[in-house]
Amino acid sequence: MTTSPTLSLADAPRRARRPSTSLLTRRRRRVGVLLTVPAFVLVGLLIVYPIGQAIYYSMTYWDGLTTTWVGPSTWWQALNNPTMWRALENNALLLLSVPFALAIPLAVAVMLHQRVAGWKVFRSIYFLPTAISWVVIGLVAEHFFAYSGTLNSLLGHVGLSHVHTDMLGSESTALIALGITFVFSTIGTNTMIFLTGLATLDTSLEEAARIDGAGSWRIFRHITLPHLSRFIQLAFVMTVISAFSALFSLIFVMTGGGPGYSTTTMEFLVYQTGFNQSQFGTAALYGLILFFITAVVGIVQLRLIGAKD
Amino acid sequence: MSTVVAPSTMRVTSARRRTVTRAAIFVAMVIMAIVMLYPFFVMLIDSFKTENQYLAGHGTSTQSWHQLTTTMPVYQQLLNSTIVCTASIAIILVVGVMAGFAFAKLQYRFGNLVFLGMVSAMMVPLQAILIPEYVNVAKFGLTNGYLGAVLVYAALGTPFAIFLFTTYFRRVPDELIEAGICDGLGYWGVLWRLALPMALPAIATVTVLQFIQIWDDLLVGLLFLQNPAERPITVGLAALAAGRTTSIPQLMAGSLVSALPAMIVYLGFQRFLVRGLTLGIDR
Amino acid sequence: MAEIVFDRVQKTYPGGVTAVTDLSLAIAEGEFMVLVGPSGCGKTTALRMVAGLEEITDGNISIGGVVVNNVLPKDRDIAMVFQNYALYPQMSVGQNMGFALKVRNVPKAEIDRRVREAAEILRLTEYLDRRPKALSGGQRQRVAMGRAIVREPQAFLMDEPLSNLDAQLRVEMRTEITRIQRLLGVATIYVTHDQTEAMTMGDRVAVMRGGLLQQVATPQDLYDHPVNEFVAGFIGSPPMNLIVAGLRERDGSLVLSFGNQEVTLPASYRSSHTLGPAVGARVVFGVRPEDLQLATGDDHVRLDATVDLREALGSEKLAYLSFGDDAGIVENEAAAEDGPRRRRSRVVARLGARADVHEGQRVTLGLNAAHLHFFDVDSGASLRDGAHEARS
Numbered sequence: 008m009t010t011s012p013t014l015s016l017a018d019a020p021r022r023a024r025r026p027s028t029s030l031l032t033r034r035r036r037r038v039g040v041l042l043t044v045p046a047f048v049l050v051g052l053l054i055v056y057p058i059g060q061a062i063y064y065s066m067t068y069w070d071g072l073t074t075t076w077v078g079p080s081t082w083w084q085a086l087n088n089p090t091m092w093r094a095l096e097n098n099a100l101l102l103l104s105v106p107f108a109l110a111i112p113l114a115v116a117v118m119l120h121q122r123v124a125g126w127k128v129f130r131s132i133y134f135l136p137t138a139i140s141w142v143v144i145g146l147v148a149e150h151f152f153a154y155s156g157t158l159n160s161l162l163g164h165v166g167l168s169h170v171h172t173d174m175l176g177s178e179s180t181a182l183i184a185l186g187i188t189f190v191f192s193t194i195g196t197n198t199m200i201f202l203t204g205l206a207t208l209d210t211s212l213e214e215a216a217r218i219d220g221a222g223s224w225r226i227f228r229h230i231t232l233p234h235l236s237r238f239i240q241l242a243f244v245m246t247v248i249s250a251f252s253a254l255f256s257l258i259f260v261m262t263g264g265g266p267g268y269s270t271t272t273m274e275f276l277v278y279q280t281g282f283n284q285s286q287f288g289t290a291a292l293y294g295l296i297l298f299f300i301t302a303v304v305g306i307v308q309l310r311l312i313g314a315k316d
Numbered sequence: 317m318s319t320v321v322a323p324s325t326m327r328v329t330s331a332r333r334r335t336v337t338r339a340a341i342f343v344a345m346v347i348m349a350i351v352m353l354y355p356f357f358v359m360l361i362d363s364f365k366t367e368n369q370y371l372a373g374h375g376t377s378t379q380s381w382h383q384l385t386t387t388m389p390v391y392q393q394l395l396n397s398t399i400v401c402t403a404s405i406a407i408i409l410v411v412g413v414m415a416g417f418a419f420a421k422l423q424y425r426f427g428n429l430v431f432l433g434m435v436s437a438m439m440v441p442l443q444a445i446l447i448p449e450y451v452n453v454a455k456f457g458l459t460n461g462y463l464g465a466v467l468v469y470a471a472l473g474t475p476f477a478i479f480l481f482t483t484y485f486r487r488v489p490d491e492l493i494e495a496g497i498c499d500g501l502g503y504w505g506v507l508w509r510l511a512l513p514m515a516l517p518a519i520a521t522v523t524v525l526q527f528i529q530i531w532d533d534l535l536v537g538l539l540f541l542q543n544p545a546e547r548p549i550t551v552g553l554a555a556l557a558a559g560r561t562t563s564i565p566q567l568m569a570g571s572l573v574s575a576l577p578a579m580i581v582y583l584g585f586q587r588f589l590v591r592g593l594t595l596g597i598d599r
Numbered sequence: 600m601a602e603i604v605f606d607r608v609q610k611t612y613p614g615g616v617t618a619v620t621d622l623s624l625a626i627a628e629g630e631f632m633v634l635v636g637p638s639g640c641g642k643t644t645a646l647r648m649v650a651g652l653e654e655i656t657d658g659n660i661s662i663g664g665v666v667v668n669n670v671l672p673k674d675r676d677i678a679m680v681f682q683n684y685a686l687y688p689q690m691s692v693g694q695n696m697g698f699a700l701k702v703r704n705v706p707k708a709e710i711d712r713r714v715r716e717a718a719e720i721l722r723l724t725e726y727l728d729r730r731p732k733a734l735s736g737g738q739r740q741r742v743a744m745g746r747a748i749v750r751e752p753q754a755f756l757m758d759e760p761l762s763n764l765d766a767q768l769r770v771e772m773r774t775e776i777t778r779i780q781r782l783l784g785v786a787t788i789y790v791t792h793d794q795t796e797a798m799t800m801g802d803r804v805a806v807m808r809g810g811l812l813q814q815v816a817t818p819q820d821l822y823d824h825p826v827n828e829f830v831a832g833f834i835g836s837p838p839m840n841l842i843v844a845g846l847r848e849r850d851g852s853l854v855l856s857f858g859n860q861e862v863t864l865p866a867s868y869r870s871s872h873t874l875g876p877a878v879g880a881r882v883v884f885g886v887r888p889e890d891l892q893l894a895t896g897d898d899h900v901r902l903d904a905t906v907d908l909r910e911a912l913g914s915e916k917l918a919y920l921s922f923g924d925d926a927g928i929v930e931n932e933a934a935a936e937d938g939p940r941r942r943r944s945r946v947v948a949r950l951g952a953r954a955d956v957h958e959g960q961r962v963t964l965g966l967n968a969a970h971l972h973f974f975d976v977d978s979g980a981s982l983r984d985g986a987h988e989a990r991s
Binding site: 031034035036038039040042043045046047049050052053054055056057058060061064115118119121123124125126129131132133134135136137138139140141142143144146147149150151157194195199248251252255256259260263273274277278281282287290291293294295297298301302305 | 338341342344345348349352353354355356358359362407410411412414415417418419422423424425427430433434437439440441442443444445446447448449450451452467468470471472474475478497502503504507528531532533534535539550553554557558564567568571574575578579581582583586589
């Protein structure tokens with residue numbers, strides 16, 4: 008064994024490096040692949056493959072019995088279908104509730120974050136409605152908004168009985184009722200998200216600002232809010248996607264899409280077209296449009312988050 | 317001299333103001349709690365009435381509860397929901413833990429690509445694949461029996477589970493895995509004997525979230541469990557609501573029954589929920 | 600036969616970075632071999648290749664006479680102690696220590712026996728039922744060792760096990776580890792960046808730098824006969840003073856000149872070193888801090904210097920000096936991972952505890968000219984005859 012004084016790398020003899028993959032590395036790769044196969048198969052077969060199928064179906068005329076390939080012209084037809092546009096319009100209107108679905112949880116989270124006595128109990132309570140089915144909430148909401156329902160009796164107690172409405176029976180207000188219920192249901196989730204965000208905020212920042220003389224509002228605006236921006240974005244994406252896909256249960260139970268088409272959103276339209284009207288091809292197409300919208304929202308958000316970081 | 321006096325008066329004022337603020341916050345939280353608990357009040361109160369009492373606006377009785385089991389096969393439906401939930405969650409956990417560990421620690425060619433694919437599958441809304449899904453499932457005769465619905469639920473819940481598990485397993489120190497390797501475990505053994513016990517919080521989180529998701533779901537149950545004997549409770553409830561002759565108190569009773577299990581699971585596991593979400597979001 | 604042999608081992612990562620180049624080293628049965636060097640020198644990579652946790656790009660590693668390049672870690676009969684201990688958090692101390700045996704289906708009675716024995720050696724008996732998170736850093740470190748001992752392997756591999764402990768614990772554990780290794784007589788490769796650990800613990804020490812083995816020898820040998828500038832400056836604390844000086848012939852003697860000083864070399868250096876080529880040019884010479892003292896009457900070589908800084912350590916005083924007002928080029932090579940780096944710094948003298956020096960003082964130093972080291976000014980290699988012969 009020689010001692011090698013300051014050999015420089017230039018002196019090292021050149022040797023053909025035979026590509027060697029150690030046994031351990033090979034095993035690691037093999038086990039890695041094997042462990043992902045079940046997920047790959049499950050998700051691939053049941054989620055990815057059907058997307059391709061949906062694209063195919065969307066271009067057929069199919070009434071449940073016979074399938075006729077029509078081609079992309081179905082897409083033009085759909086674009087000309089006023090019902091679809093109505094549904095999209097409803098979705099868009101519902102988006103107006105998103106700011107509320109973000110602002111209220113934010114306020115609640117800030118409140119909880121103050122750690123006033125019993126806040127943990129309150130936190131559990133606020134999340135409870137999220138734990139129960141939208142079907143249940145929808146039933147209760149229907150009861151609330153009905154003509155003989157609680158809303159009206161409350162108004163009556165306050166002396167506003169002349170304002171009695173039948174929110175669910177009138178085209179112009181049904182969607183609003185839906186929106187309110189939607190906001191109610193998402194308060195729990197978003198509060199949780201914001202609370203998590205607040206918990207990760209470094210208190211020393213806040214303390215430093217207080218020493219510098221900043222008031223609570225200023226601290227909120229310049230320290231708390233910027234830190235929460237990541238969480239607000241997450242909540243925003245989740246709420247929007249929820250608004251496009253999760254309202255089915257509410258609509259089914261509260262209004263059935265009506266009156267007229269005033270509460271028919273895209274996610275309900277897919278069901279209606281496919282299973283009530285047996286137009287599978289068109290329904291598949293609507294489903295794809297829905298996917299397109301949520302994908303765009305997701306990607307746009309990713310870009311925004313990526314750009315900021 | 318004034319500088320000596322001012323601090324003490326300032327302190328007193330802000331202490332008082334702080335108490336007032338805190339009291340105000342407490343009141344606000346209570347009000348909020350009442351609002352959030354409103355559905356439960358409604359369900360509780362209205363379920364303990366008869367139809368007539370409900371219409372009249374007062375009176376209590378347990379009649380609607382008794383009648384519930386005749387109007388709706390509650391126990392059967394609860395059982396169905398439980399079966400479907402348990403089976404789906406079992407699949408999600410097993411598949412998710414395996415894939416999560418692999419993505420986190422067992423790098424292989426194109427592995428990152430597959431991971432990306434999994435995670436983006438999270439964004440696919442059910443409605444987009446609903447039609448083809450239904451067609452496929454019907455073709456294999458799986459609309460009878462639980463398997464069809466279970467597979468669909470499992471497929472829908474797996475991407476998020478993988479996302480959470482991968483994030484969680486990434487935190488396992490490589491040294492720990494190497495120690496296991498040196499001690500004689502294969503990677504399979506490392507997963508089940510070393511990594512898994514450390515992932516219990518993540519498992520709890522996924523379980524709670526998926527339980528709520530699946531138990532409360534309507535659409536999949538509606539389409540994939542059409543056999544009345546296999547209906548989950550949400551579908552049963554919705555069917556009841558759509559019927560013409562349904563009494564509201566019974567509906568409320570049914571709702572309460574449906575809501576209870578999810579509430580219990582949530583309350584029981586909520587510690588893990590908070591921890592798990594913190595891990596997942598805070599990356 | 601628990602001998603570990605590196606045979607021209609090379610490790611190159613897929614990106615092209617070479618961590619270990621042409622490493623050949625043999626560790627005898629029962630020997631405590633320390634791999635030491637600055638971060639990035641390849642010592643940990645070399646260790647991990649013995650463990651089987653890193654692929655060997657080229658060359659062979661054999662354990663007990665068997666080439667193990669394609670043998671899984673678990674089949675190599677080695678036990679590793681990790682830097683961060685890698686204790687299984689959900690198992691108790693006893694379970695952690697017995698785990699490897701359990702995996703191999705060793706009978707429970709045997710596992711218990713070995714665990715108890717190891718716990719006694721390490722004084723962990725009362726902690727056997729505790730979880731790692733309820734233990735202190737030093738205790739965890741001992742559990743990590745216990746895990747290795749229980750395996751009764753052919754070799755121990757230790758990856759900087761003491762670097763996460765505070766200074767006092769480190770000193771304590773140093774002696775512990777040495778004691779246990781002597782007791783068990785198992786061949787050990789010990790990786791560290793701390794040259795004090797290397798010097799106090801190793802039977803032999805291998806100094807690495809930039810992926811290349813610089814020198815392997817007993818601690819004393821490394822100290823007295825460093826084979827190049829890097830080793831000379833790395834081993835020993837405070838480090839050896841390395842000074843670039845001009846070398847001239849004058850009146851039949853060799854004279855070193857640096858700063859505003861001149862040193863006439865004793866004639867013996869002509870025969871023991873190859874200084875010929877450097878005459879009329881420059882050479883790097885090294886002198887250990889303890890070979891510079893305050894001049895007494897009978898010192899032959901006297902140097903005038905100014906005390907820039909003084910550190911009183913209680914047991915000794917360190918004086919940082921400079922020669923002449925900045926005219927002298929006093930260069931001291933920092934222990935750098937890549938190429939040689941020379942920075943201006945001061946000469947250090949290790950003076951007695953009662954030496955009377957203070958900052959700003961001009962002093963006369965006596966240089967012990969019998970213990971000078973000479974290195975080539977370009978390559979850094981030692982100029983001593985016989986320094987590069989194959990040894991042990």
